[in-house]
Amino acid sequence: MSFNALNRCEDAVGSARLLVCAAFALLLASIFAGVPPARALDDEAREESGCIRLASYSDLPMFQAVNGPIRKLYKEAGLCVELRYVPVQRAHGMQLQGRVHGQVGRSDAWLKDYGGDVVTLSAPIMRLDAMVAYDGKHGGRSMPATFEGRVVAHRPAIAWCSAWVKASGAVSLALQDFKDSGALLDSGRAEFVLFVSFKQQPLPALDAGAYQFAKVDDVVIYHVLAKDKAYLVPRLDAALERLGGADFFHQAVMLSIKAGG
Numbered sequence: 001m002s003f004n005a006l007n008r009c010e011d012a013v014g015s016a017r018l019l020v021c022a023a024f025a026l027l028l029a030s031i032f033a034g035v036p037p038a039r040a041l042d043d044e045a046r047e048e049s050g051c052i053r054l055a056s057y058s059d060l061p062m063f064q065a066v067n068g069p070i071r072k073l074y075k076e077a078g079l080c081v082e083l084r085y086v087p088v089q090r091a092h093g094m095q096l097q098g099r100v101h102g103q104v105g106r107s108d109a110w111l112k113d114y115g116g117d118v119v120t121l122s123a124p125i126m127r128l129d130a131m132v133a134y135d136g137k138h139g140g141r142s143m144p145a146t147f148e149g150r151v152v153a154h155r156p157a158i159a160w161c162s163a164w165v166k167a168s169g170a171v172s173l174a175l176q177d178f179k180d181s182g183a184l185l186d187s188g189r190a191e192f193v194l195f196v197s198f199k200q201q202p203l204p205a206l207d208a209g210a211y212q213f214a215k216v217d218d219v220v221i222y223h224v225l226a227k228d229k230a231y232l233v234p235r236l237d238a239a240l241e242r243l244g245g246a247d248f249f250h251q252a253v254m255l256s257i258k259a260g261g
Contacts, residue, residue: 050080051079051080051081051082052074052079052080052081052082052101052102052225052229052232053081053082053084053099053100053101053102054070054081054082054083054084054100054101054102054103054104055083055084055086055090055091055094055095055100055102055103055104056070056083056084056085056086056103056104057085057086057087057088057091057104058085058086058087059087059088059157059177060088060155060158060196061178061204062128062195062196062197062198062201063104063105064256065198065253065256065257066104066105066125066126066249066253067083067104068252068256069125069248069249069252069253069256070083070104070223071083072243072248072252073223073236073239073240073243073248074236074239076239076240076242076243077232077235077236077238077239078235079232079235079236083104084099084100086100087157088155088157088158089156089157091103092114092117095117095118095226096117098226101225101226101229102118102223102224102225102226102229103118103223103224104223105125105126105221105222105223105224106118106159106221106222106224107158107159107160107196107219107220107221107222108124108160108219108220108222109159109160109162109163109164109219110159110160111222111224112163113159114159117226117227118224118225118226118227119224119225119226119227119229119230119233120222120223120224120225120233121222121223121233121236121237121240122233122237123237123240123245123246124220124221124222124246125221125222125223125240125246125249126198126220126221126246126249126250126253127218127219127220127221127246128196128197128198128218128219128220128221129196129197129198129199129200129215129217129218129219130160130161130164130194130195130196130197130215130216130217130218130219131194131195131196131197131200131202131203131213131214131215131216132152132192132193132194132195132213132214132216133181133185133192133193133195133202133203133206133211133212133213134185134191134192134193134211134212134214135185135186135210135211135212136211136212141191141192141212143214146168146169147165147168147169147170147192147216148168148169148170149169149170149171150170150171150191150192151170151171151173151189151190151191151192152165152168152170152171152172152173152190152191152192152193152194153173153174153175153181153184153185153189153190153192153193153194154172154173154174154175154193154194154195155174155175155176155178155195156172156174156175158196160196160219161194161195161196164194164216164217165194170192173189173190175190175193178193178195178203178204178205179205181193181203181205181206182205182206182207182210182211185206185211193206194216196219198253198254198257199254199257200213200215201257223236
């Protein structure tokens with residue numbers, strides 16, 4: 001075979017290989033056209049087979065009574081739900097990171113600051129009572145006409161309480177755990193302890209017989225979800241209406257409190 005003939009043969013083989021490679025590339029492109037990135041596929045799979053993850057507040061006893069009704073609400077809506085028990089101050093950060101899809105309940109005061117990050121159901125799920133505890137027996141204190149200048153201990157992580165203390169002109173004293181309430185009141189470091197209750201229930205951390213309790217305001221609570229879960233709101237709204245609306249939560253929470261859970 002001449003040298004020129006050999007070159008022509010090699011050129012023909014090379015062209016054939018190129019055509020085969022090009023055809024294979026086109027085949028792969030047609031197979032994977034429109035397929036989203038791996039992360040998107042994982043998200044879709046998790047959405048279809050997984051549950052909606054909600055933050056429930058491990059350090060707020062009041063909200064433990066809400067967990068049961070929340071589960072019933074999601075069951076009525078045909079949705080799977082998982083509750084993650086975390087301190088209230090971590091819950092919103094976890095939601096922003098995508099580790100949870102929403103939170104069991106947040107107050108109207110919290111929504112004024114963070115409402116742009118979440119969506120809520122159309123109606124509130126509960127109306128709670130803002131209460132103060134004080135030593136009215138041994139300390140001789142009584143309910144003042146105004147709280148301006150009075151020392152009020154509260155959990156800074158509870159947005160409603162922080163907003164109320166600021167609006168009332170009271171002196172804020174940070175309370176890390178409600179278990180410290182008695183010590184603060186007994187020592188005089190705090191004149192009042194502010195907390196949120198259901199049906200004016202006393203603060204569990206305090207002996208109801210040793211302290212006085214009084215309601216100071218109303219607190220409206222909404223169930224909140226991350227904005228990318230807004231499509232679930234109509235479904236949950238319809239489920240809540242079938243269950244009886246806010247009355248459903250009211251009755252269910254009362255039963256839970258009476259049962260001790």
